Amino acid sequence: MQIxxxxxxxxxxxxxxxxxxxxxRFLGSTLxxxxxxxxxxxxxxxxxxxxxxxxxxxxxxAETSLSFxxxxxxxxxxxLAISDSLATSTGAVTGNSGLVKNLAFKTELLPIAGSLMGxxxxxxxxxxxxxxxxxxxxxxxxxxxxxxxxxxLQFVFITGIGLCLAAVNVxxxxxxxxxxxxxxxxxxxxxxxxxxxxxxxxxxxxxQFHPFQVIAEGYRQPLLxxxxxxxxxxxxxxxxxxxxxxxxxxxxxKLKGYFDARI
Amino acid sequence: MPGSSRAGGLLATAVPGATGxxxxxxxxxxxxxxxxxxxxxxxxxxxxxxxxGGESEKGxxxxxxxxxxxxxxxxxxxxxxxxxxxxxxxxxLGGVYAPTSGTVKVAGPVSAIYELGMAGNELLTGCDFxxxxxxxxxxxxxxxxxxxxxxxxxxxxxxxxENPIHTxxxxxxxxxxxxxxxxxxxxxxxxxxxxxxxxxxxxxxCWRRLRERLATGASGILATHDWxxxxxxxxxxxxxxxxxxxxxxxxxxxxxxxxxxxQPRGHAAAFAAHLPSVYGAVAEEDMTLSFPIDVKVSSxxxxxxxxxxxxxxxxxxxxxxxEPRLVASAPGLYDIEVAIPLLPLCPGEYSLNLFxxxxxxxxxxxxxxxxxWAYGNDVPLAVxxxxxxxxxxxxxxxxDRRTLS
Numbered sequence: 001m002q003i004x005x006x007x008x009x010x011x012x013x014x015x016x017x018x019x020x021x022x023x024x025r026f027l028g029s030t031l032x033x034x035x036x037x038x039x040x041x042x043x044x045x046x047x048x049x050x051x052x053x054x055x056x057x058x059x060x061x062a063e064t065s066l067s068f069x070x071x072x073x074x075x076x077x078x079x080l081a082i083s084d085s086l087a088t089s090t091g092a093v094t095g096n097s098g099l100v101k102n103l104a105f106k107t108e109l110l111p112i113a114g115s116l117m118g119x120x121x122x123x124x125x126x127x128x129x130x131x132x133x134x135x136x137x138x139x140x141x142x143x144x145x146x147x148x149x150x151x152x153l154q155f156v157f158i159t160g161i162g163l164c165l166a167a168v169n170v171x172x173x174x175x176x177x178x179x180x181x182x183x184x185x186x187x188x189x190x191x192x193x194x195x196x197x198x199x200x201x202x203x204x205x206x207x208q209f210h211p212f213q214v215i216a217e218g219y220r221q222p223l224l225x226x227x228x229x230x231x232x233x234x235x236x237x238x239x240x241x242x243x244x245x246x247x248x249x250x251x252x253x254k255l256k257g258y259f260d261a262r263i
Numbered sequence: 264m265p266g267s268s269r270a271g272g273l274l275a276t277a278v279p280g281a282t283g284x285x286x287x288x289x290x291x292x293x294x295x296x297x298x299x300x301x302x303x304x305x306x307x308x309x310x311x312x313x314x315x316g317g318e319s320e321k322g323x324x325x326x327x328x329x330x331x332x333x334x335x336x337x338x339x340x341x342x343x344x345x346x347x348x349x350x351x352x353x354x355x356l357g358g359v360y361a362p363t364s365g366t367v368k369v370a371g372p373v374s375a376i377y378e379l380g381m382a383g384n385e386l387l388t389g390c391d392f393x394x395x396x397x398x399x400x401x402x403x404x405x406x407x408x409x410x411x412x413x414x415x416x417x418x419x420x421x422x423x424x425e426n427p428i429h430t431x432x433x434x435x436x437x438x439x440x441x442x443x444x445x446x447x448x449x450x451x452x453x454x455x456x457x458x459x460x461x462x463x464x465x466x467x468x469c470w471r472r473l474r475e476r477l478a479t480g481a482s483g484i485l486a487t488h489d490w491x492x493x494x495x496x497x498x499x500x501x502x503x504x505x506x507x508x509x510x511x512x513x514x515x516x517x518x519x520x521x522x523x524x525x526q527p528r529g530h531a532a533a534f535a536a537h538l539p540s541v542y543g544a545v546a547e548e549d550m551t552l553s554f555p556i557d558v559k560v561s562s563x564x565x566x567x568x569x570x571x572x573x574x575x576x577x578x579x580x581x582x583x584x585x586e587p588r589l590v591a592s593a594p595g596l597y598d599i600e601v602a603i604p605l606l607p608l609c610p611g612e613y614s615l616n617l618f619x620x621x622x623x624x625x626x627x628x629x630x631x632x633x634x635x636w637a638y639g640n641d642v643p644l645a646v647x648x649x650x651x652x653x654x655x656x657x658x659x660x661x662x663d664r665r666t667l668s
Contacts, residue, residue, distance in 0.1 A: 009401060016398055028386040028427075102377050103399060104358030158400050171310045258313055261303045 004249065010106055017113035021088065022120070029230070040080055040121040044073055044128045060197065070132050074223050075192040075216035078127025082158055082212070083183045085118030089162025090169050090176050097263045107256050108249065111166035115159040129223065143226045150218030150229060153241045157211065160244030166257040170262050192216055213238055292451050292482045293356060298365035300326040300348075300355050300506075322560060325351040327506045328365065333482055336338040338452075338473075338499030338575065339492030340514055342480045342521050348506040349486035353453045375401070375453040376444045379437055385429035389420055392428060402447065410446050417468070418442035438465055445472055452476070452483030458603020470495075474576035490518045495578035497608070516578075527634040530618050532558040535596065538634070539642070540642055542615055546561065546648030547656055550606040554599045554617060556632075558591045559561040565628065566590045566599050567618045569606065570644060571636065572654070579636065582608065587620065587628065605658075609651045615642040 001007065021174050026035045051057045057068045091115035092102060093107060100107055126147075134140070169175040187193070190212040196204055207213055214237050218229045297350050301322040303309075305646075309319040333339045343349045354360045355373045356367055364444075387395065393414050397407045415424045418438045422430075427437065445452070473481075473496065485496055493500050493514050501511035510517055525565050535555035544550040558564050567587040573579050591597050616635040620628040635641050 012401070013399070016395075019397060020337070026388075066303050099399070101359060102375070104375075105399075152585070168314065171305065171314065193542060254316075255314065257361055258303050258305070258319075261305050 005253075006106070006108075008108060013105055014109050014116075016112055017109055019114055020115055021117055025117075037124050038118050040077075040124040041128060042211070043080065044077070044125055047072060047076065048132075059195065064136075066132070066136050069250045070136065071127065072193065073125060073129050073132065074220045077122060077129060078154060078215055078219050079187060079192050079212065080125060081118035081122035082154070082215070083187075084121050085115040085155070085158045086162055086183065087176075087179060087180065088117045089114030090165040090179055091260065092162075093170050094173065094176070094263070095164045100259065100263050107254055107259065108163065111162045111252070112159055115155060115162040118155070118158065120150070128199060130225065134219075134221065136260070141222075141226045143222045143228065146222035146228050147219050148233065150215060150237070153234070154215050154218075156245045157241035160241065160246070160248035163245075163248030163252040167252045168258055170255070186212065190216070193238075209236070211237070214240075280551055287322050289334040289336055291332045291368075292335050292370045293331070293339075293484065294368045295332075295356060295362075296330050296366050298326055298329040298352075298355060298367060299324065300351055300360055301363045303565050311559055326362075326505050329503075329506070329508055331508065331511075333484060333499060335475065335482050336480055337482050337499070338477065339484045340497035340517075341484055342488065342490060342493060342500055342517065343486070343503035347503040349503055350377060350455055351506075353484060353486050353505065354357060357453045364399070369451060371451050373449055373453060374444055374450045377442070377453070377455050377490065379440050386427050387432070388414070388427055389424045389439050391420070391452075392439065393446075397446070400447075414439075414446050417446075417472070419451065419465070433496070434462060434465070441465075441472075441635045445476065446475060449480050450476075450483075453486075454483060455486045456488070469603045470576065477576050481521055488561050490521060494518055496576055498573065498575060504633045513639065515636040515641075517635065519639040521615075526637070526638060527630050527632050529619075531562070531612055531621060532556060532559045532564045532591070533618060533632040534619065534634060536612050542642060542644045544608075544644060544646050544652075546608055546646050547605055548611050548648070549602065549604050551600055551602045552615075554601075556591070556597050556599060558597060560621075561634050563589055563622045564591045564631065565620050565622050567620070568601065568646060569616045569643075571614045571616060571638070572611070573614065579614075587618070587622070589622065605656075606646065607656045607658075608646050609653050609656060610648045611654075612644050613644040613646060615644040617642065 022036065023035065026032045029035060031038070051072060052065045052069045056065045057072075058065055059068050059071055060067065088176060089111035092110040096110055099105075099110070130140070130144075165175055165179070190210050191199065191207060192212065196213065199207055214233050217233060218237065221227045221229045274345075301324045303313070303318060304321040305313065306321075306325055309317075311320065313319050329352060331339065341349055341352060351360065353375065354364050356369060357373050357377070358367075358369070359375075360576070371480065390411060393411055394407055396668060398404070399411060401412070418424070419433075420435060422440060423431065423435065424439075429441070431439065447463045460505050477496075485492065497514045498657040499512065500517040501508045502517060503509070510520055533556065533614075535557045538555055542552055542656075544552075554566070554568075556566070565587040568585050569581055570583040571579050572639075590599050614636050614640055617633070618630065618635070619632040620630050624629055
């Protein structure tokens with residue numbers, strides 16, 4: 001059975017690459033895999049400390065700054081996963097040139113596996129968030145499960161972009177250098193650190209359709225407000241994701257014939 | 264094909280003991296036709312053109328309409344200098360590179376050694392590297408565990424097997440890699456220049472491993488510039504030059520031409536044109552062979568001959584040798600007859616090597632004409648008869664006595 005040109009052997013190989021990527025990233029460090037959890041956890045901890053105790057930031061109309069931190073992390077966690085996914089998948093082909101030159105396999109699997117690596121920080125931040133929610137007295141709710149479709153769509157979307165970037169990075173290595181800066185700009189241009197209402201009115205209408213805003217809201221609505229994300233936003237995200245993924249896959253497959261000129 | 268020789272299968276002797284005459288055609292495991300591979304040359308402008316859907320017109324042809332076939336149980340030698348396209352050929356056959364045009368058919372799982380130290384995260388331990396290599400090549404986990412101890416054993420790394428690879432010496436890395444890449448039996452091997460690594464002891468082990476694999480039905484291609492390896496391992500070979508196969512045939516003949524060795528011209532004396540192209544004999548019966556020669560000078564001409572055999576993975580070995588004997592000292596046509604009573608060879612195919620030389624007064628010999636595998640023009644000797652588990656049949660007498668109770 002084949003889906004989009006991938007078969008069972010590819011699925012097995014994808015798992016292998018995932019395991020491999022996870023291992024290699026922390027190989028040689030004493031704590032090893034502990035870092036996969038510790039890194040995002042430290043980041044969240046710092047944010048909690050800074051915004052809750054130093055800045056004492058409040059959401060408009062909220063009484064505690066903890067609610068701001070919860071709001072922030074429910075958007076920042078997925079963002080952390082996105083930037084991790086993009087950074088890993090962009091370097092996935094160039095960083096594994098040894099494999100690409102010595103093993104007959106579908107190179108598409110490398111950026112896909114790279115993108116899925118973002119699941120780790122996402123899982124950590126979600127656990128952290130749930131802990132904060134419970135601490136602040138919120139009872140768990142079934143509506144929290146609504147983040148699952150958003151999560152799937154997020155990874156489909158990011159994998160598509162990651163496939164493009166990975167292919168481009170083979171030819172223009174500057175891609176990996178520019179990426180962190182672009183990500184930083186994207187982060188501050190999207191309503192992740194400050195609510196949409198704080199943006200100028202003129203921009204708000206456009207920002208509603210910002211994919212990262214849609215994704216962030218997809219997590220915030222169920223986790224914070226026990227509401228399902230707006231159906232239009234899910235549909236919009238679904239269309240966007242499928243288009244990004246298929247486009248990325250087609251683009252990658254077109255360019256991979258030229259990889260041997262550069263790797 | 265330029266320089267193609269006569270039937271290569273006949274020339275190299277079969278494993279002695281095999282039933283003579285009956286030849287079954289083994290299925291081909293690697294086959295490619297009209298295979299071309301062009302590497303696109305990208306400059307700062309064509310990169311963008313390619314990315315936005317255009318084509319690049321500049322390219323470097325690394326392989327040009329290559330056709331070859333490897334039958335089950337055979338190793339094909341691919342000779343060529345650096346940059347001739349050997350590695351590209353192997354990678355294209357192995358599926359790492361997509362061919363620009365032409366077809367590739369490979370029947371079965373491939374174990375490939377394109378270069379030493381692939382996928383090298385040097386922080387991995389040898390054991391982890393082996394595990395990773397095997398699982399990336401699609402080996403199930405329960406099988407990996409069984410293979411690991413065998414790999415550790417063969418690589419002779421001892422406690423180092425559990426140490427990170429960056430602590431290894433170059434030889435240890437080579438050993439680890441070779442052991443891992445050849446740990447799966449009965450596969451199709453694509454091997455690039457690896458038998459030249461490691462110390463003598465390990466090289467000998469590599470040979471034994473490849474011989475074992477051959478004996479259990481492995482096949483493959485060996486790409487190298489080391490012609491001695493090709494002579495030992497491969498019955499047939501081809502020469503790659505600038506991406507083209509410029510010569511092919513039996514390994515000795517190809518190697519001979521590859522090295523550009525001079526061929527005696529046979530001015531003074533030569534084997535006559537009607538020298539049979541194949542000789543036949545029956546095992547353990549009296550054999551008489553006759554060799555017509557044409558002598559054009561009046562100097563002492565000597566004749567010598569030998570019977571040799573080729574075994575894949577081992578190479579050539581002498582079985583019988585007749586010392587040089589004065590046969591003529593005046594111009595004329597001669598028939599030299601050699602009679603061997605009760606031919607002590609088992610049925611099979613052998614290589615008959617014939618030498619004509621001039622004896623100088625100092626006692627040295629000057630070669631006048633040769634028919635030998637080393638020159639790629641030996642004469643096959645087909646021996647038929649009752650099959651035996653041996654190579655030679657000697658008039659041995661056995662006596663088994665108990666000396667102590």
